[in-house]
Amino acid sequence: MAITLRRDEWVVAVLVGYIALFSALVVEVSGNGLLRWALYATVAPLVAAALLPLRHTLMISVLSLAATACIYGVALPVISVGGRVVVITGVALAGVISVAVCRVRMQIMVARHRLSLLSEASEHLGRTLDVTQTAWELAEVTVPAFADYVSVDLFDAVLKGREPPTEPFTEPIALRHVAHRPDPPGRTDGELKAERNKKEEGLWGVSLPARYLTACAPARASYVDTTDIERWLARDHTVQKDAYRMRSAIAVPLCAGGRALGTVTLLRHRPPRPFDTDDLALAADIGTRAAICLDNARRYARERDTALVLQRSLLPRHMPELAAAEMASRYIPASHSAGMGGDWFDVIPLSGARVALVVGDVVGYGLHASATMTRLRAAVRTLADIDLQPDELLTHLNDVVLRLSTESRPVHEAVGAPDTDDTAGEVGATCLYAVYDPIAGRCTLASAGHLPPAIVTPDHDAQIVDTPLGPSLGLGNLPFESVDVHVPEGSLLALYTDGLIREHHGDLESGLQELLQALSIPEPSLDGRCRAVLGALLNDQPADDVALLMARTRVLDADHVATWDVPTDPAAVADTRAHASDQLTAWGLEDAVFTTELIASELVTNAIRYAQSPIQLRLILEEHSLICEVSDGSTTTPHLRRARTYDEGGRGLFIVAQLAERWGTRHGRHGKTIWAELITGPAPVTLP
Secondary structure, rough: OOOOOOOOHHHHHHHHHHHHHHHHHHHOOOOOOOOHHHHHHEEEEEEEHHHHOOOHHHHHHHHHHHHHHHHHHHHHOOOOHHHHHHHHHHHHHHHHHHHHHHHHHHHHHHHHHHHHHHHHHHHOOOOOOOOOHHHHHHHHHHHHOOOOEEEEEHHHHOOOOEEEOOOOOOOOEEEEEEEEEEEOOOOOHHHHHHHOOOEEEEEEOOOHHOOOOOOOEEEEEEEOOOOOHHHOOOOOOOOOOOOOOOOOEEEEEEEEEEEEEEEEEEOOOOOOOOOOOHHHHHHHHHHHHHHHHHHHEEEEEEEHHHHHHHHHHHOOOOOOOOEEEEEEEEEOOOOOOOOOOEEEEEEOOHHOOOEEEEEEEEEOOOHHHHOOOOHHHHHHHHHOOOOOOOHHHHHHHHHHHHHHHHHHHHHHHHHHOOOOOOOOOOOEEEEEEEEEEOOOOOOOOOOOEEOOOOOEEEOOOOOOOOOEOOOOOOOOOOOOEEEEEEEOOOOOOOOOOHOOOOOOOOOOOHHHHHHHHHHOOOOOHHHHHHHHHHHHHHHOOOOOEEEEEEEOOOOOOOEEEEEEEEEOOOOOHHHHHHHHHHHHHHOHHHHHHHHHHHHHHHHHHHHHHHHHOOEEEEEEEOOOEEEEEEEOOOOOOOOOOOOOOOOOOHHHHHHHHHOEEEEEEEEEOOOOOEEEEEEEEOOOOOOO
16 A cells, blocks of 8 residues: 655654764763763654654664664763663664554554545445446546556446346457546547547456456456556557556456456556555455446446337337428437436327427426326327317316326325335426417417427527416416417427526526527528537536427418308308319319318218308318318317118218318317318328
8 A cells, every 4th residue: 555644755854863963962972971861862763653654764763773873882982881782772672662663553544544445435436327437436536545557347238238248258358448547648638538438448368357257356466477467458548558567456356246247457556565465355345336336327227228218219209291390309318317307299290281399397207207208298199189279288188197196196005115206196297288370370389387489580580489387287277378479481489398498507597598599590400400409508418308399380371272161051062062173173183183072062061051150161282181171160069970771861971081081170269170181192201
């Protein structure tokens, strides 16, 4: 153990000066009282024993004994033989006692230092649940307090969260060089970062670390048998060839649960001494603690990767091709220490060429948050299919959250599971639901405790949409409010979770202003805009997960939309068919004329017979589909039923359902709309 005491040099100089001054003084004032001065010859060895290391104490003791022998044995013949023997023997005995005391003191200091090193290792190791970071913590703990150089090498499976190999290591093995210290001088930050991310470094069966992996036992090499270590170090390009003239090395396999995770190799090249048996035991203790922390990090990485794969599989993997808007999205998981969150987003095609944009954040972390996110996303898609208004949809979604909170607690208590964050029964979330209509060029939004969206107009004017903030989901049966916003064509809508703006700023206002500045930077592609925003607002490892959804709006002009008012006269059905036929011919969709005429005829006939004015027929042309809509002033909902053989009616909606790809009913503020969609080209990409 290399222990460097402070002020060693000047303490030695003072003691040597004291011995010289004392010797000169005794010779100068020689007389009958010389024996009384002999007691002061023992002062220097005793002071050295209290302040200096062993070799310095031994030097001072020998020097003091030599000076005493010269003075009382040669320089002063007036002293009797008995007096000479007593004085020299006393000084020699003081020297022996000083060396013994110094040795005990040094052993106590070494033991205290080792205990301090173990305590520091226990405190610093395992502070994070990241395998690579834990390896670097191990390197920082051991250098320079215990060794001059350390290298931590792990199996590639450990870094990926998988189980380490269990077979005997009889063949050449390969470990990944994960961490090392100290870094050679003169290397830039970029080079050091590249070294941290470099790929495999081979450790062959002849190397010292490889030979002791099977036994999971530490090994010590002295300065005469470090050939294997030197050969292995030659593979590490971060070590200069002549930088480390090794005196000793220790290789400690990192074993947890009887399985080797890798090795840590410790080197000494500076004096005072090589590793000893006690150092080997200390290295084994530190390696055991580090192996447990690494194994915990490996297991956490495996569980986190599983949860991340699950969550990514439950989020949209592809953006749909829609006439309403161009889409781009990003999901960034939280750092290892934060755990898996419950942020989600969704893009839901609606009738009438509209699109619903959804972003939400479930309270909490872990699998419980991921499972709740999945259930809420499914509930939102189900409610969106019935074309509810945003405020009505959030009201129903709030009921779902309240029901989930009520149902989760009895199940949790019944199984007797511990009350942790991952299994807690309370469910809470925020959600923003927006519906964009490309025909009207308007967006209807409603928020349940979620941050408002941002909009960037074509002239690069960025602002936060003034959205009424409703209560978070699960806080009670409070009303929600929606707002209509005019959105110019080519505008950018950005929906996000709070992890995006609270990474650098605890203040919400400053975070929103930084978001607007990032969104105002011109960028031709939406994917590039997403990358730019995330790069400007996030660290490499955000403390909270982030969901970002962007949409560049489009507007369907008169060339893609045709509308006719229909009088409440059965004779108007023929005119309706003629209008539809002429419009489809103008659009070049002659193959869809017959089907569209039949669908329009059935829907208009039902509206004239069972509903009330005003009645309107609208055809919407999209890239891959044609939508036929019939609106009326009634709020009654038609139902599909199977007519019997002799029934005179009841077959209209059945025919529509058979001919159309999709059909449905949506209710507005005044009346309802029955729509049917026909596929006119290749099927668009849909969300999973």
